[in-house]
Amino acid sequence: MITPDLPRSVRLGEELDLPTLTAYLQSHAPEVGAVLDVRQFSGGFSNLTYLLKTADQEYVLRRPPFGANIKGGHDMGREFRVLSLLKGHYDKIPDPVVYCESPDVMGAPFYIMTRVPGIILRPSMAPTLTISPERMRQLSEALVDNLVAIHGLNIETTRLDQLGKPEGYVQRQVEGWSKRYRNAETDKIPGMDRVENWLQDNYPTDQAPAFLHNDYKYDNVLLVPDDATSEPMPVIKGVLDWEMATVGDPLMDLGATLAYWSEAGDSPAYKNFNLTWLPGNLTRQEVVTRYAGQSGRDLSGILFYYVFGLYKNAVIAQQIYARWKQGYSQDARFGHLLPMIIELATKATGTIESGDI
Structure with missing residues (x-):
């Protein structure tokens, strides 16, 4: 039996500041609504990926790993821009929702997109x-x-x-x-x-x-x-x-x-x-x-x-x-x-x- 990629509890030291994130979303992406739960996807060795659950939707937040200073491999703005350019031309992508350049909210730039459920072969x-x-x-x-x-x-x-x-x-x-x-x-x-x-x-x-x-x-x-x-x-x-x-x-x-x-x-x-x-x-x-x-x-x-x-x-x-x-x-x-x-x-x-x- 193969199950979809399931998120787990957030790893120690990689937690999100949910009150600060909620305040930011209320101002910049109110359509997301209140985030009720946060989980973390465990796969991969690169950027950190979190599942945000609201009352009627699931979103994904991505941010660089803590301590990273390699802009070319952890450029959140670039990834958000790529998704925005691809939208309407290539249908196998999540919808980009919002990008935050300032590190004041999460300690680093991040972006949020809709979640596309499916099977990932790891x-x-x-x-x-x-x-x-x-x-x-x-x-x-x-x-x-x-x-x-x-x-x-x-x-x-x-x-x-x-x-x-x-x-x-x-x-x-x-x-x-x-x-x-x-x-x-x-x-x-x-x-x-x-x-x-x-x-x-x-x-x-x-x-x-x-x-x-x-x-x-x-x-x-x-x-x-x-x-x-x-x-x-x-x-x-x-x-x-x-x-x-x-x-x-x-x-x-x-x-x-x-x-x-x-x-x-x-x-x-x-x-x-x-x-x-x-x-x-x-x-x-x-x-x-x-x-x-x-x-x-x-x-x-x-x-x-x-x-x-x-x-x-x-x-x-x-x-x-x-x-x-x-x-x-x-x-x-x-x-x-x-x-x-x-x-x-x-x-x-x-x-x-x-x-x-």
Whole structure:
């Protein structure tokens, strides 16, 4: 049996000031009404996500983690703006309600959106998940096809082109994430240095620009439940976590998805990212083949994008680990991220050597 993603009690040290929030909503979003209960979604390692219950509606509040100072990865205003631009052009999103830029209310900027209920497939479900290989394959195909649809949005008519500067996007990403790693480095990991140098020496030719989600994987999509079989239908109801969305080379987005796409033969640590290693899922190469067929894009240089995706995941983990080590988070999960960072660096260097994704 698969149940929808259920929120739990708010973690210690991550509580919301409900009276202050209520006063703010009365002035800026009175349509929300009185918040009667607050819960916290436990999944994810990035922004904090809360469920707000009113008498007749459910909303979701998102804010950066405590101690975070990485604007590019925790920009609440940007995520709210993305949802506002997508509204009317892409129907698999929650409705944005209100954005608060001032830190005076919650200690950091935050925004509120409507809740889209559905099933989220998280890596922690693997031991008890009972989805058939046939349905799993359909789900993985739907995931790829929806990414193609996102990349197919017209960035001019939607005005999504105002979100970024496509020219030189790949090089800026490599240089930017390398700098983030240096700023968060806590332990010397030779593999990270080697991957960084390889990326800087192997820039590909830019693809035609497109709108990118930049964190696209199973646990950022909501699936429609099938009451008859207790399996999710291969229909994507919603896509979440748009804080890193931008415009640029769409293969950078595909590479990020591939970097999360673990397979049956991968190490246990690497499988923590996704459920794509379960029977029935497309392989990484099959993802590439399907994306190429659906989009018509040239994927001959996909190795670079996959290696960069692995490197970026390692940097994200390093940033989270560094915040934990500095005492900004009490979440015990974060204290065990160093082996994962090393594993990702090893995976990336092995990919460079073999040439296979």
